Amino acid sequence: DSGVTQTPKHLITATGQRVTLRCSPRSGDLSVYWYQQSLDQGLQFLIQYYNGEERAKGNILERFSAQQFPDLHSELNLSSLELGDSALYFCASSVGPGLGAYNEQFFGPGTRLTVL
Amino acid sequence: AQTVTQSQPEMSVQEAETVTLSCTYDTSENNYYLFWYKQPPSRQMILVIRQEAYKQQNATENRFSVNFQKAAKSFSLKISDSQLGDTAMYFCAFMKHGGGTDKLIFGTGTRLQVFP
Numbered sequence: 001d002s003g004v005t006q007t008p009k010h011l012i013t014a015t016g017q018r019v020t021l022r023c024s025p026r027s028g029d030l031s032v033y034w035y036q037q038s039l040d041q042g043l044q045f046l047i048q049y050y051n052g053e054e055r056a057k058g059n060i061l062e063r064f065s066a067q068q069f070p071d072l073h074s075e076l077n078l079s080s081l082e083l084g085d086s087a088l089y090f091c092a093s094s095v096g097p098g099l100g101a102y103n104e105q106f107f108g109p110g111t112r113l114t115v116l
Numbered sequence: 117a118q119t120v121t122q123s124q125p126e127m128s129v130q131e132a133e134t135v136t137l138s139c140t141y142d143t144s145e146n147n148y149y150l151f152w153y154k155q156p157p158s159r160q161m162i163l164v165i166r167q168e169a170y171k172q173q174n175a176t177e178n179r180f181s182v183n184f185q186k187a188a189k190s191f192s193l194k195i196s197d198s199q200l201g202d203t204a205m206y207f208c209a210f211m212k213h214g215g216g217t218d219k220l221i222f223g224t225g226t227r228l229q230v231f232p
Binding site for chain 2: 002031033035040041042043044045048055056058088090092094096097102103104105107109110112
């Protein structure tokens with residue numbers, strides 16, 4: 001158990017719908033990262049938050065948005081869902097903001113999103 | 117932009133034997149980290165081993181070791197005395213040192229099957 005929690009574990013929805021994925025980082029971690037893993041592919045970085053502020057953005061679609069709340073949990077919102085959005089969405093957390101010192105990322109168990 | 121390439125989609129090895137997974141990467145950075153992650157059927161992302169680019173000595177973690185060739189931008193993983201529990205997807209990943217973000221850039225993975 002990495003200490004990172006993600007809810008829900010599984011989500012099945014229809015095209016055009018909107019969903020929210022939730023992530024709670026490990027105690028003491030200030031950074032949260034979101035990654036998308038499409039079927040049998042590598043993980044693609046979506047976005048990073050550090051202590052409530054957006055730190056870095058990857059290839060995140062405009063239909064996707066995220067935020068990190070004062071209690072440091074994060075939510076990833078996916079809207080106008082398409083079949084191609086079906087994937088495993090991972091959240092990871094680490095202590096630092098990425099300013100030089102190595103901070104290991106700890107991954108949650110992922111949320112499996114299926115868009116029908 | 118950094119890229120990570122894993123050219124072996126699938127590998128197999130017999131229990132107790134040794135197997136090597138290949139990874140190449142492209143970057144203009146001088147300071148970075150390289151990783152191997154394991155993703156078993158449970159889909160959990162597990163850090164196997166980490167290599168700092170400034171260290172010439174290859175990292176080792178029990179039965180797992182790497183061959184880091186910085187000039188060739190090559191980073192292979194050797195698994196000795198393979199065990200059935202090593203069956204998993206293995207991802208090579210790159211992280212830039214500093215720069216304000218610790219985002220990980222992943223390869224597409226190698227599926228390893230260990231046979232009895």
